[in-house]
Amino acid sequence: MHSNKRILVTGGAGFLGSHLCDRLLARGDEVLCVDNFFTGSRRNIEHLIGHKRFELMRHDVTFPLYVEVDEIYNLACPASPVHYQHDPVATTKVSVHGAINMLGLAKRVKAKILQASTSEVYGDPSVHPQTEDYWGNVNPIGIRSCYDEGKRCAETLFFDYWRQHKLRIKVMRIFNTYGPRMHPNDGRVVSNFIVQALRGEDITIYGEGGQTRSFCYVDDLLDGMVRLMETPDEVTGPVNIGNPNEFTIRQLAERVIALTGSSSKLVFQPLPSDDPRQRQPDITLAGRLLDWKPTIELDEGLRHTIAYFDDLLSESAA
Numbered sequence: 001m002h003s004n005k006r007i008l009v010t011g012g013a014g015f016l017g018s019h020l021c022d023r024l025l026a027r028g029d030e031v032l033c034v035d036n037f038f039t040g041s042r043r044n045i046e047h048l049i050g051h052k053r054f055e056l057m058r059h060d061v062t063f064p065l066y067v068e069v070d071e072i073y074n075l076a077c078p079a080s081p082v083h084y085q086h087d088p089v090a091t092t093k094v095s096v097h098g099a100i101n102m103l104g105l106a107k108r109v110k111a112k113i114l115q116a117s118t119s120e121v122y123g124d125p126s127v128h129p130q131t132e133d134y135w136g137n138v139n140p141i142g143i144r145s146c147y148d149e150g151k152r153c154a155e156t157l158f159f160d161y162w163r164q165h166k167l168r169i170k171v172m173r174i175f176n177t178y179g180p181r182m183h184p185n186d187g188r189v190v191s192n193f194i195v196q197a198l199r200g201e202d203i204t205i206y207g208e209g210g211q212t213r214s215f216c217y218v219d220d221l222l223d224g225m226v227r228l229m230e231t232p233d234e235v236t237g238p239v240n241i242g243n244p245n246e247f248t249i250r251q252l253a254e255r256v257i258a259l260t261g262s263s264s265k266l267v268f269q270p271l272p273s274d275d276p277r278q279r280q281p282d283i284t285l286a287g288r289l290l291d292w293k294p295t296i297e298l299d300e301g302l303r304h305t306i307a308y309f310d311d312l313l314s315e316s317a318a
């Protein structure tokens, strides 16, 4: 079946973007994957090279892009603190200039455009769980601000293009997502713990491990993303997509140890500055608008992710 849609995925060689390319191709779309390979990798998309409806373009979205497409999924942006703090000015640029360029493109070619925003727009929230109408508690001058404020500004731009230019926009606030093709060394908690457990190294917990996170498996997340893109034009979001099941960081570490059968021990280090204490999505709106809720339990998602990292580590050891 061919849907005849030409879809641009920025950040398409990244963790979420590469799974999105897979999903859109499987559905019959034509996919243009744009990436500058800052954090993405060829390995994530190499199985797609040669596919007749897949095209890869190396391009930095902070520069304008002229292509003919029907829909744009704007995912380009380093997502983990290790990567986004590496060059904080570039991080704000990719969020802000990237949004301006992709919105400009959407305006020119009358494409529908979805923004991969983030739960980080809520900062260190004083409302729990976070609903979309909560404005957030964000430090504008801290070390996470390049990402948090960049993403907030991108949301502002999306809504101004919607108000001013009647663009069809969809803003999705993504909460912690995990799965195969995450980076092995990006400091994100799930990948960190799995890699440490598989190598039999100590598992590092920042603080006492009592801070909670909710973890959404990538397949659930993408199901929500594609459903949001398909909503009627009057639906703009923002819509939270994530898994509201909360686990403490310590519980996560214990599940990873159990599922890998590792002999790793837990070690504790000081909490980095601005680390949110608690984050949990309220997904009532996603349920109502998209008829969506996550279905994959943490243990099942962890098993798939562990299998991926197991392969990756044995490949790099070979």
Ligand SMILES: NC(=O)c1ccc[n+]([C@@H]2O[C@H](COP(=O)([O-])OP(=O)(O)OC[C@H]3O[C@@H](n4cnc5c(N)ncnc54)[C@H](O)[C@@H]3O)[C@@H](O)[C@H]2O)c1
Binding pocket: 010, 011, 012, 013, 014, 015, 016, 017, 034, 035, 036, 037, 038, 039, 040, 041, 059, 060, 061, 062, 074, 075, 076, 077, 078, 079, 080, 094, 098, 116, 117, 118, 119, 173, 174, 175, 176, 177, 178
């Ligand atoms: N994974 C999560 O838990 C999560 C949570 C909230 C929001 N998000 C958002 O989802 C999107 C994808 O995240 P991910 O986890 O797949 O991260 P990722 O780092 O794996 O993917 C980002 C991709 O964008 C590319 N990129 C970065 N700068 C670029 C530029 N200037 N031009 C073109 N490409 C560029 C990278 O090379 C990479 O392939 C990001 O916008 C992120 O902020 C992710």
